Amino acid sequence: MNPATLPGPPGSDGAADPEGAFTADERAEYERLRRHAAVRHRRVRLAGSSVLLLLTLLLAPLAVVAAWVQDTVSDTDRYVETVAPLSSDPAVQEAVINRLTDRVVENVDIAAVTDSLAEALQDSGAPPRVVAGAESLEGPLRNAVRTTVDRTVSRVITSDAFQQVWEGANRRSHAAVVAMLTGDGTAAVRAGGGTVRLDVGEVVDQVRERLVDAGFDKAAAIPDADRTITLFQTEELGKAQDTMRLLDVLGMWLPVLTVVLAALAVWTAPAHRVMLMIAGAGVGVMTAVLLVALAVVRRVYLDSVPPSTLPPDAAAAIYDTFVRFLRDSTRTLLVVSVITALVAYLYGPGRAARAVRTTARRGMTAAGRALHRAGVLTGSTGQWLTEHQAWTTGGVFTAGVLALVLWNHPTVGAVALVIGVVLAVLVGLAILAAAAPRGHEESGP
Numbered sequence: 001m002n003p004a005t006l007p008g009p010p011g012s013d014g015a016a017d018p019e020g021a022f023t024a025d026e027r028a029e030y031e032r033l034r035r036h037a038a039v040r041h042r043r044v045r046l047a048g049s050s051v052l053l054l055l056t057l058l059l060a061p062l063a064v065v066a067a068w069v070q071d072t073v074s075d076t077d078r079y080v081e082t083v084a085p086l087s088s089d090p091a092v093q094e095a096v097i098n099r100l101t102d103r104v105v106e107n108v109d110i111a112a113v114t115d116s117l118a119e120a121l122q123d124s125g126a127p128p129r130v131v132a133g134a135e136s137l138e139g140p141l142r143n144a145v146r147t148t149v150d151r152t153v154s155r156v157i158t159s160d161a162f163q164q165v166w167e168g169a170n171r172r173s174h175a176a177v178v179a180m181l182t183g184d185g186t187a188a189v190r191a192g193g194g195t196v197r198l199d200v201g202e203v204v205d206q207v208r209e210r211l212v213d214a215g216f217d218k219a220a221a222i223p224d225a226d227r228t229i230t231l232f233q234t235e236e237l238g239k240a241q242d243t244m245r246l247l248d249v250l251g252m253w254l255p256v257l258t259v260v261l262a263a264l265a266v267w268t269a270p271a272h273r274v275m276l277m278i279a280g281a282g283v284g285v286m287t288a289v290l291l292v293a294l295a296v297v298r299r300v301y302l303d304s305v306p307p308s309t310l311p312p313d314a315a316a317a318i319y320d321t322f323v324r325f326l327r328d329s330t331r332t333l334l335v336v337s338v339i340t341a342l343v344a345y346l347y348g349p350g351r352a353a354r355a356v357r358t359t360a361r362r363g364m365t366a367a368g369r370a371l372h373r374a375g376v377l378t379g380s381t382g383q384w385l386t387e388h389q390a391w392t393t394g395g396v397f398t399a400g401v402l403a404l405v406l407w408n409h410p411t412v413g414a415v416a417l418v419i420g421v422v423l424a425v426l427v428g429l430a431i432l433a434a435a436a437p438r439g440h441e442e443s444g445p
Contacts, residue, residue, distance in 0.1 A: 042270050049275055052265035056258055057282045061290040063255040064333060068326040070251040071409075078325075080171050085321050087166035091313040093157050100157075101150045273344050280341030287334040294323060294330070328411055335415050336404070364427060368434020382436025385429055396425050 072079055086092050156162055262279050269275030298319050305315045346353045368382075378385075385392060400422040404410050407418075 045268050045270050049265045049269035052261050052268065053275070053279055053282065056262040056265055056279060057286050059254060059258045059261065060283045060286045060333075061293075062250075063258040064287070064290060064330055065326065066250045066254040067252060068329060072325070076171060080167055082322060082325060083170050084163075084167050086318060087163040089314075089317045089321065091311065091317045093154075095311050095314040097150065097153050097157050100153050101146060104149045104153070105146050273348055277341045277344035277348070280337045280339075280344060284334055284337035284341065287330050287337060290330050291327070291334070294327060298323075325409070329409070332410055332412055332415055335412050339415070339419065361430075364430040365434045368431045368436075371431065371435040372437065376435055377437065378432045378435045379437070382433050385433035386436055389430075389433065392429055393426060396422055396429070 072082060262283070265279060266272055266275045298316070301319050302312055302315050305312075310318075346356055372378075400418050403418050404415065407414055410418075
């Protein structure tokens with residue numbers, strides 16, 4: 001081997017310059033091996049990031065549901081806030097009023113009253129026509145009793161006291177919700193035999209007392225067994241409870257794991273920006289799928305509850321009220337995902353992205369120079385902003401992300417507010433940087 005081709009000692013020029021250490025053939029082989037290693041390394045990174053991305057997309061909907069389950073189950077105030085609107089929902093109130101009214105009227109023997117009246121008239125020698133008229137009073141009397149009972153029950157159900165009793169009962173029975181989701185025990189919310197029921201015993205007690213005070217002694221015969229409203233009937237309740245147990249165990253760890261996998265997918269990808277854009281778009285698609293799934297489950301739920309058990313409008317109100325925070329969280333994640341994908345695209349080399357950046361830059365530069373001409377001088381601060389634009393932009397974005405992370409149950413409105421503040425701060429910083437004097441201006445008089 002030619003000594004001229006031997007690499008020099010460490011730190012020498014021969015070791016630092018491969019062209020001086022290799023022959024032409026060895027140089028070509030070296031370049032080929034280096035390209036092959038680079039391609040293989042890129043493929044490994046791409047494969048790893050693709051696997052991480054796939055896991056992220058599969059876990060994203062489950063993470064949203066797990067966070068909702070954990071939040072609703074573990075936080076009593078959050079649970080009460082979830083179910084509180086049901087007490088003032090007209091459809092639910094109407095269902096409760098009709099149920100209680102029917103039970104009271106059933107316990108009032110109208111036929112016995114009319115028969116006793118007819119017998120008394122007959123014994124007193126009243127004409128047969130009068131006796132027959134007394135017997136025909138059963139229908140009008142039943143209607144009158146129902147009207148009176150319905151009016152009394154409605155006053156109880158639509159009062160503020162009912163809402164307070166409703167919230168208080170749900171707060172005290174929050175442990176029963178955990179039992180329902182895990183399939184253990186029975187309490188205010190009962191689950192068993194493929195049916196989920198809501199116990200309204202305290203409301204029944206109040207209505208019974210009001211009716212007795214109003215003179216309806218028969219109301220005291222309302223059975224204690226009829227104190228529930230069927231919320232859900234399905235043969236798949238056992239499977240649903242198993243799923244809920246799993247999601248409850250995972251709790252908030254599943255969302256954290258999903259975020260970590262998404263970050264690793266972007267970090268390991270050869271093209272970070274492209275992977276961020278793909279991840280944002282993919283998570284957006286999966287959250288849209290979750291919204292569609294919630295709509296499908298809603299239809300299944302409404303079909304599973306017979307109208308004789310619960311009116312369709314009341315069943316729809318119960319479902320919509322119970323999952324409304326889950327819907328809000330899903331929509332929020334959808335908006336965040338779309339915005340993330342859009343920001344990643346705008347930082348790319350696309351023609352539309354370049355046009356947007358150029359237009360924004362020109363506008364902010366013009367505004368900054370107008371301020372400078374008007375006598376607003378930013379001095380060294382503006383120059384520092386110009387020199388450290390990447391750092392300031394990253395800091396503002398980081399602050400916006402932290403604001404959303406630390407926000408307690410962010411909504412779409414909260415996301416819009418944070419984005420608006422971030423954009424306003426970025427625009428303001430860019431204008432201040434553009435208002436800084438240039439070198440020739442500083443050296444002038």
